Amino acid sequence: MSSIRTTTDEEEPIVTCSELLEQIEDEEEELDRERALYGNCDVDTCTYSQGYVRRQPLFACMTCNNNDQLTGICAACAYHCHVNHEVNELYTKRFFRCDCGNSKLSHQPCKLYPTKDPENILNKYNDNFRGIYCTCKCSYPNKEKKINDDEMIQCIICEDWFHSQHLGVPLPMEENEINQMDIICQACVTKYSFLVNYDESRSVILQSSIDNNVAVASNNSSCLLLSNNNNNTEIHTIFLREGWRKRLCRCVQCSKLYDELNLTSIFDDDDALQEYEKQALAKSENLDADKIIADSLENLGYVRKLEVLHGINEFKKSLGDFLREKANSDDVLTAEDVTTFFTNLKEKRKEQQQTTFIPPDNCKF
Structure with a gap:
C-alpha cells in the first residue's frame, strides 16, 4: 500500500499519520531482518x-x-x-x-x-x-510472473526456497503463521523417507514416552520412531513446529542413522536458523545507533556533549508529540506540516540560546 496519495497534479501529496507510522514500522521490520542476517558478519574480512x-x-x-x-x-x-x-x-x-x-x-x-x-x-x-528457486525453477525476484507476493520458505535440509503454493500440499495453518514452522520439501522426504513420521501438520506426531537424553545415556534401545510408526507411506512436504528437534528420537539406532545420512548437524539445535538469527541480533546490538552516537560524543568537551544530548532528546520528544497529535486527530501530514515542524523547532532552539547561559568549553565547573 502506498503511503503517498495524490488526486490531481495541482494538489500537494499528502500522507496520513497512520500511513507514515505503518511505513516506519515496515522499515523497522526490514532493518531487523538485515540485523538478523548480517549481525554476525565482518564486512571487511573474508x-x-x-x-x-x-x-x-x-x-x-x-x-x-x-x-x-x-x-x-x-x-x-x-x-x-x-x-x-x-x-x-x-x-x-x-x-x-x-x-x-x-x-x-x-x-x-x-x-x-x-x-x-x-x-x-x-x-x-x-x-x-x-538464481533459480523452487520446483517452478523461477528466478527471484521474478520479473515475468506475478508471484513475488507469495512468501518463499526454505527447506531445512536442501536449503532450496519454495513458494508456499508449490509445496505440493496445502499449508496446515494460516499463511502468515508459516514462519513459525520449518519445512522439509517433498524431494528431501523422498530421499529420507523415515522423516514422514515426524510430520506435525496432520497429527503424525511422535509422543515421547521416554526421556531422550536418558535413553541415549543408558544406550536404551527403545526407539520412538518404531513405537509410534503409524505406517504412513504417503511422501509429501512435511511441516515441523517450533522445538521439533527436541522431539526427535535419539536412540542408538536413530543416532547412527542420522550420522550415516549426514543429518546429525541439521538435527542439532545450533543449526536452527532461528538460533543463528538470535545470535546475530545480539551481536548487532553493538551497532546500535545510540551507541554510535555515544562513541562519537567521547571526542567532544563536556559542555558540548550535554548540548548535543539535550538536542537529541528534545528532537525525539518534539517529533513524538507531533506524530501523536496527528495520529489522534487522524489528520493528514503534508509537506507544509513537516516544514512548519522543523521551523518551529529551530525557532525554539534560538529562544533557548538567547535565554540560557551556556558556559564556555574551558569552564572547569
Missing part, C-alpha cells in the same frame, strides 16, 4: 580462513558465474570484490567456504584473501546459485 563455516550469509555473483562453474561468495567479498556486479543474496547456507578468487573465479581476484585453494571440494551448490 570468511575463507574460517574453513567451511557452519552457517553464514552467502551471495552468488551472476556477473561472474556461469552454469558450469557455480560459485558462492561471503558478504565481505560481495562488498569489496564484486562491487558494481549483479549479486544475488542467497540468505544463509551451511558448511560453505568462500569461492571468491579461486580457480572458478580466477578472472576476479579476491582483494581480501588472495591465496586460496583452487577449489572448495566440500561446497554444495544448488539451483539457487544460478
Whole structure:
C-alpha cells in the first residue's frame, strides 16, 4: 500500500499519520531482518580462513558465474570484490567456504584473501546459485510472473526456497503463521523417507514416552520412531513446529542413522536458523545507533556533549508529540506540516540560546 496519495497534479501529496507510522514500522521490520542476517558478519574480512563455516550469509555473483562453474561468495567479498556486479543474496547456507578468487573465479581476484585453494571440494551448490528457486525453477525476484507476493520458505535440509503454493500440499495453518514452522520439501522426504513420521501438520506426531537424553545415556534401545510408526507411506512436504528437534528420537539406532545420512548437524539445535538469527541480533546490538552516537560524543568537551544530548532528546520528544497529535486527530501530514515542524523547532532552539547561559568549553565547573 502506498503511503503517498495524490488526486490531481495541482494538489500537494499528502500522507496520513497512520500511513507514515505503518511505513516506519515496515522499515523497522526490514532493518531487523538485515540485523538478523548480517549481525554476525565482518564486512571487511573474508570468511575463507574460517574453513567451511557452519552457517553464514552467502551471495552468488551472476556477473561472474556461469552454469558450469557455480560459485558462492561471503558478504565481505560481495562488498569489496564484486562491487558494481549483479549479486544475488542467497540468505544463509551451511558448511560453505568462500569461492571468491579461486580457480572458478580466477578472472576476479579476491582483494581480501588472495591465496586460496583452487577449489572448495566440500561446497554444495544448488539451483539457487544460478538464481533459480523452487520446483517452478523461477528466478527471484521474478520479473515475468506475478508471484513475488507469495512468501518463499526454505527447506531445512536442501536449503532450496519454495513458494508456499508449490509445496505440493496445502499449508496446515494460516499463511502468515508459516514462519513459525520449518519445512522439509517433498524431494528431501523422498530421499529420507523415515522423516514422514515426524510430520506435525496432520497429527503424525511422535509422543515421547521416554526421556531422550536418558535413553541415549543408558544406550536404551527403545526407539520412538518404531513405537509410534503409524505406517504412513504417503511422501509429501512435511511441516515441523517450533522445538521439533527436541522431539526427535535419539536412540542408538536413530543416532547412527542420522550420522550415516549426514543429518546429525541439521538435527542439532545450533543449526536452527532461528538460533543463528538470535545470535546475530545480539551481536548487532553493538551497532546500535545510540551507541554510535555515544562513541562519537567521547571526542567532544563536556559542555558540548550535554548540548548535543539535550538536542537529541528534545528532537525525539518534539517529533513524538507531533506524530501523536496527528495520529489522534487522524489528520493528514503534508509537506507544509513537516516544514512548519522543523521551523518551529529551530525557532525554539534560538529562544533557548538567547535565554540560557551556556558556559564556555574551558569552564572547569
